[in-house]
Amino acid sequence: METVFIKTPLGYTKIEGNHEGLSSISVLESQEKESLVIPQFLEDAVYQLREYFEGSRQKFDLRLNPEGTEFQKRVWKALLDVPYGKTLSYWDLSNILGDVKAIRAVAAANGKNPLWIVIPCHRIIGSDGSLTGYAGGVHRKKWLLDHENPVKQQSLF
Structure with missing residues (x-):
């Protein structure tokens, strides 16, 4: 397993993976030393995450290999x-998966997402529009949603 640390607008990010794909991307509460050497298997992830934060990437094209239960993977x-730029409620997501009664299980699986930003769990909100349940902190969820859907100032002229 290879590991790299990069600095993002939301803090230091740890990226892990190998030839089988990315297994983990997480934002850290601690300050890490940014990696000077990027392992070959992680170059695309670093490049695409930087593009995302610069605002030039809306969709990721990466090989993913997260570990989880079959339900979590679904x-x-x-x-x-x-x-990109859209949100769904936990209820909507449960409905898409075919079982609205599984809303708590869907929320729990969402919270266990090991691939921060790339698997966009930040786009899932409460049915009332609230920014609930984000492992990286609600302030980061708000930042990500604002980043993906910035309010454009309308011209008066």
């Missing part, structure tokens, strides 16, 4: 279909 796969 939820994470469904998250990949939530478009």
Whole structure:
């Protein structure tokens, strides 16, 4: 398993993976030393995450290899279909997966997402529009949603 640390607008990010794909991307609460050497297997992830934060990338094209239960993997796969700049509620996601009664299990799987930003769990919100349940902190969820859907100032003229 290879590891790299990069600095992002939301803090230091740890990226892990190998030839089978990315297994983990997480934002850290601690300050890390940014990696000077990027392992070959992680170059695309670093490049694409930087593009995302610069605002020039809306969709990732990376080989993913997250570890989880079959149910978690189904939820994470469904998250990949939530478009950039859009949100769904946990209820909506449960409905897409075919069982609205599984809303708590869907929320729990969403919270266990090991691939921060790339699997866009930040795009899932409460049914009332609230920014609930984000492992990276609600302030980061708000930042990501604002980044993906910035309010454009309308011209008066």
